[in-house]
Amino acid sequence: MKMIVAIIKPFKLDEVKDALTNIGIYGMTVTEVKGFGRQKGHTELYRGAEYVIDFLPKLKIEIAVDDTQVEKVVEAIMQAARTGRIGDGKIFILPIDDVIRIRTGERGSEAI
Amino acid sequence: MKMIVAIIKPFKLDEVKDALTNIGIYGMTVTEVKGFGRQKGHTELYRGAEYVIDFLPKLKIEIAVDDTQVEKVVEAIMQAARTGRIGDGKIFILPIDDVIRIRTGERGSEAI
Amino acid sequence: MKMIVAIIKPFKLDEVKDALTNIGIYGMTVTEVKGFGRQKGHTELYRGAEYVIDFLPKLKIEIAVDDTQVEKVVEAIMQAARTGRIGDGKIFILPIDDVIRIRTGERGSEAI
Amino acid sequence: MMFKYVILSLLFILPSFALNGYVDGREVDKYQYILDSLWVSISIVFIFLMHAGGFSMLEAGFVRAKNATNIIMKNIFTISISAVAFWLIGFGLMFGNGNDFIGLTGFMQIRENINLFNSLSSYSPPLFLVFIFHLLFASTAATIMSGTVAERIKFPVYMISVFVITGLIYPTIGKWIWGGGWLQKLGFLDFAGGVMVHLNGAIIALIGAYLLGPRIGKYDKYGKPRPILGHSMTLAALGTFILWTGWFGFNGGSTLSADVDLIGKIFLNNTLAAAGGSISSLFVSWYLFKKADLTLSMNGTLAGLVSITPGCAYVVPEAALFIGTIAGIIMVLGVIYLDKIKIDDPVGAVAVHGLGGIWGTLMLGVFHSTEGIITGSFHFFFVELLGIIVCIAWTGITSFFMFYLLNRFIGLRVHEEEEIVGLDIAEHGTESYPNFSIKSY
Amino acid sequence: MMFKYVILSLLFILPSFALNGYVDGREVDKYQYILDSLWVSISIVFIFLMHAGGFSMLEAGFVRAKNATNIIMKNIFTISISAVAFWLIGFGLMFGNGNDFIGLTGFMQIRENINLFNSLSSYSPPLFLVFIFHLLFASTAATIMSGTVAERIKFPVYMISVFVITGLIYPTIGKWIWGGGWLQKLGFLDFAGGVMVHLNGAIIALIGAYLLGPRIGKYDKYGKPRPILGHSMTLAALGTFILWTGWFGFNGGSTLSADVDLIGKIFLNNTLAAAGGSISSLFVSWYLFKKADLTLSMNGTLAGLVSITPGCAYVVPEAALFIGTIAGIIMVLGVIYLDKIKIDDPVGAVAVHGLGGIWGTLMLGVFHSTEGIITGSFHFFFVELLGIIVCIAWTGITSFFMFYLLNRFIGLRVHEEEEIVGLDIAEHGTESYPNFSIKSY
Amino acid sequence: MMFKYVILSLLFILPSFALNGYVDGREVDKYQYILDSLWVSISIVFIFLMHAGGFSMLEAGFVRAKNATNIIMKNIFTISISAVAFWLIGFGLMFGNGNDFIGLTGFMQIRENINLFNSLSSYSPPLFLVFIFHLLFASTAATIMSGTVAERIKFPVYMISVFVITGLIYPTIGKWIWGGGWLQKLGFLDFAGGVMVHLNGAIIALIGAYLLGPRIGKYDKYGKPRPILGHSMTLAALGTFILWTGWFGFNGGSTLSADVDLIGKIFLNNTLAAAGGSISSLFVSWYLFKKADLTLSMNGTLAGLVSITPGCAYVVPEAALFIGTIAGIIMVLGVIYLDKIKIDDPVGAVAVHGLGGIWGTLMLGVFHSTEGIITGSFHFFFVELLGIIVCIAWTGITSFFMFYLLNRFIGLRVHEEEEIVGLDIAEHGTESYPNFSIKSY
């Protein structure tokens, strides 16, 4: 099993969610994060003093999937989250050893 | 070493924390997240227009442990976090290559 | 590739960021988290009733890097984030199977 | 000689010709009438602000973010429904003609006909203004409980109880104390509502909190109180500041006339009592808890103001400073004590308005500049004590009965799940702060 | 005998000697003059608070956190620029001497010279106070739109339009209705601005919202409305409470004299209409949506107040309760309807001020205690109806023209990216809540 | 003949019989007395709101969320302790009988005995009201510094300094300027406290900020200023709006009598100066920084109001607009300059109240309608200049001395760790917004 971790632009959340449910993915966990990367921040002034907003708001979506579904999910996210402009984000794929559903105690693929 | 990542219902935090300290786990990191899964959200109306709250508040708890402790920890979380109702959450177990304690530079199990 | 996950004290963010950009790391993702560990919280009173603040504010920084850069990055974070006092935080190193840049579809090291 | 008398009599007729007029069938000094009425009009605006802005913001600040919309909804409803209830029933019960115990005329008839309200015959301003002035007092008494029962009472239960309070419970004792009834005849004094508004409100709040029980999580499994922090200190402070401001209208306006010397005295007493209460509560909390507790100091300001409310027109400034200062201390101890005996009062209203009201009324018995104990007489003190006891008994019993019936037929408390998710979502389908990340634990 | 007359005449001269004086060249009763002027001064303060604190907080609470700074900036600017515009042009256009359609004297000349403003000759207070009073009304009319066009209009466009509204559009119709112009001569009555302030403001808001189009995300791809929740219910409530309070000054101060009997009546009518509007809208939303919607109940309070604004001095309290109650219901239906026809109004101003204003003005035609339909005459009702139609036509056409030109030459709407990131960052370079975690979606 | 005189004399006695009375031992025109006193009473309420709600909310909005409780605690304490200090010492020092430099009677004796306060003999309202009115001015002067020294001063240090300011520093110079002392005798005019309240407060703030040093993080390692954003623009705006509103009471009430023509003039001058300050600061910041800075525009409103405070009763409206407009520009430049020279003033009080006060006082020297430079005389201008210099010297030296001693014996500044974690937790054991996720960096 894999943990797919996608960093996306916040306003793309609904589209990504819809894309995932369309391919049968019904579970995910979303976190508010700040991203730092090639997409440059902007400089603002407050009472005449400069400051840089270089951490930009992003969303992190974590989706645990069976190995077989990885490519499908990656594909769906890419299509939904892409705007073509710098800062669209990344997808990281990490290995998972095991998954447990707390309610039932099920393990592995069953638990996803 | 493993990273145990548990998604739980927020009001269960205290119980989970107590359960973990009871088995000798003194370190963890907690993040506010929104969960999407089988537990359905609810539809509300604001000034007559419908909206769906389908991302529900959850907490993510990350605990780095030695391999030997994994089962004990999973067991403790399951007991403390379970209500038996949909949406109780999941536990993901991910491999860790190494851990470093910033203060001392210790590595591996020492650092946890 | 590895995912380097560092838990640090919040006011060290700027220094860590600078340290990382100095060694050529331009991408990272930051999350507000609460930490529980050896660093003890404090007890406060509100209207005469006691409460314990045992979850302390921390920042989690996630940096995906090539295997070759891991040590350099760990070193940089340690130097920048260390105060020498309890609660300085940890660095976890997790394996990554793959990375995708959403904008371009690039994969692997290219995508970082 | 006769000629001289004609002229002299003309001299005395003249001013009445120039200055007087007829209002509500009474002959009045025209300018005095306008001055009195203007002062009451303006006081009404201050009291309204105090009620609407002050109580709402204070209470909203003291509850959790998930219940802020609900507490505001309650405050809007309280103001609105009490206007209707007091207009339909309350005002007639309280000031209508009848006997020493109840008024029986003037329901829904707040017109220029002053004859239905003999007890108001000595009031200068027109009936409409007197009505609104007393309406706001009734409504304040009702709103006091809203903070205490917050975060767990069912909205419909709250709605009905406000109607009953402002339509029945408050006006009845109002007749006794301000409507020419038996307590007033005994010489009981309560200038601006230390008993009528504050103690009344606090008793209802206490009964409500007792019957409702504490909020989930307020006590740990060993019964030790755990604090549930209010979600916004700045909102709570704003509410406190507005209340503090409005109190000038509340106490100052209770002259119901432009008696500016008295208004000056009241303003000074108000200022010193509030100062005393803020400072003493600040230092007591600092001493007891090692850190200066803002919420207790804000409560202390209000306790000082409540405590001077019954006597502000009758005591000297030095006494006002003393009364307010001690009120602040009593209030802090009261908050701690109520916490201990499991009366869960998120805003501290029972201690502020109840203990402040009792203390202030007793001290009026002591410091009244002509009738207090200090000047030698005990009689008046005991009348004041009697008034306190009567208020506790009447309002305690009737409001117990009211909540008991509501519990039987509707159930006082929201479902546990609704309480956990918060009343904003549960009862109003909205979050109070949808753009903010709210902590979920 | 002559001797006697001397004395008698002395008797009658005396009081004028004691009480009268000359103000702006008019002979006045000195105390009445002071009383009138004081009441207007104090009303000005209440109205200012209402405008500054009330509208700003209400509107800020109803928009998203990313546009809060922007809406406040607009309100500060509205108050400021309208003072200049009304001083330079507006006041002269509205009250200067001229013809039935336009005033032509008194630009930049708000001095003691009352002769430039014959239409004000019956006003008691000094010109400066009358100026500020009417300035605040003009400025309120302009500020009403700011909530409706919020979150997407360009700041410079907004700035220019406020100048045009308070300098030209409002004063012109103001001449017709309050400045001795043709509608006033026909007998059109609008006591405190149901048409002048509220309907005017709402029409401008409607035209603006129509031309701007809805905010991004307000409608899904199927055209179904999606709610965009206001970022702070407590701020919105604070604004509502301040408005509610200030309305006593707005309507009560429109007496422009210390006529305390009338003030009493207005206060009572205000109170009952607001109560009716809050309660009815609460129950309607509860019935329709299963949960009691706070924002609609707050809008309902205001709809009740708007609806009693034109007639507060002329109708009996029972009528006020009725008018306010129905206004609350109409407003809720209006909000739903406007949502459906894609008029995106974040704060509900069009429904509150527009429908409330029309309804209240019509009901004045029905309930006016001497001239309304109820007392048998239809003439007055049709005059009121005419006034409404004239207002819609004049303000609709002129403001359409204004926005049309602004659109041509500047463009009404901010760039899509600016709208998404929020106007606070885009136009002001700051976040409203930099220490808080704000949800990014 | 004698007979005739009897009658005539009766005629002249009559009005005094009808209208006059005795107050504090003075014979007065009864209605005038009531009118004056009512106006002052009502102004007191507005000023209190301004002080309590306005300054607190403004300052709270401008500091970080982790210090909001602390700043509010300070404001509550300021109001309270200054009441005590001014009652015990200050009022006697300022208005008591003595010499041209200091008052020596009337400590703790604010009773009806006007003989202790000869300098007040021309005031119409009763002593109690005059006391509260001046207390609020003293307290405002003290509170001005609270924003400037915020986020780093120790609470006990702050507490003591407020006592010293309102008990000693302010009343002494107050004697000179308003208590019949030497500056007043020289002809120095300061109608509503441009020097007394605003400049005084700003000087204390400046000295405090200088001795405290900037907040951690305010300057980067190269000494370049880094902004520390205020945590809530809506709170800051609310404070600004309340101040703006209350200023009508502050300046208008400084008539200390119901002189409605003067009140009208003051209201208009106030309105135009504030409008000018808001607009000019907005455009200057827009021009300099490319984006319109809300906080500077809010400061600009206040700078406009401060600048018209000394002269509002003496200049024509056109001058008021000019004075306020330029004040807005000076203020913005002042903020930038102070930032550069490392005076860290989170709220901008030094620029607003200090520069605004100096500018306004000088301009009174220019535009005074009978004595200003414009009418030909330079004498008065130099007296105004002298007053400014005296204020800077007296208050600068005494407050330096005060802070110096406090630094020696207590230490002005909190520990670095407390500053980082925030004063709310460090000094009060609470968070201001416990339910919100607050950014930790």
Ligand SMILES: Nc1ncnc2c1ncn2[C@@H]1O[C@H](COP(=O)(O)OP(=O)(O)O)[C@@H](O)[C@H]1O
């Ligand atoms: N090496 C990295 N490790 C972790 N997160 C990264 C890394 N690089 C980028 N990110 C995340 O992805 C986001 C987008 O990356 P960025 O370089 O700005 O644009 P792009 O996705 O177009 O390459 C960043 O804001 C950050 O949150």
Ligand SMILES: Nc1ncnc2c1ncn2[C@@H]1O[C@H](COP(=O)(O)OP(=O)(O)O)[C@@H](O)[C@H]1O
């Ligand atoms: N595939 C998944 N990947 C990541 N997180 C998931 C996944 N499925 C569920 N979750 C998380 O677990 C939470 C609970 O899951 P849900 O399906 O609602 O109930 P249950 O835990 O009873 O199966 C979700 O709210 C979400 O945060």
Ligand SMILES: Nc1ncnc2c1ncn2[C@@H]1O[C@H](COP(=O)(O)OP(=O)(O)O)[C@@H](O)[C@H]1O
């Ligand atoms: N086993 C663990 N798993 C996950 N996070 C941990 C663990 N132990 C500590 N942490 C995180 O690291 C932070 C610092 O740890 P702590 O034990 O307080 O001090 P130190 O880093 O000096 O050992 C904690 O607040 C927590 O966020």
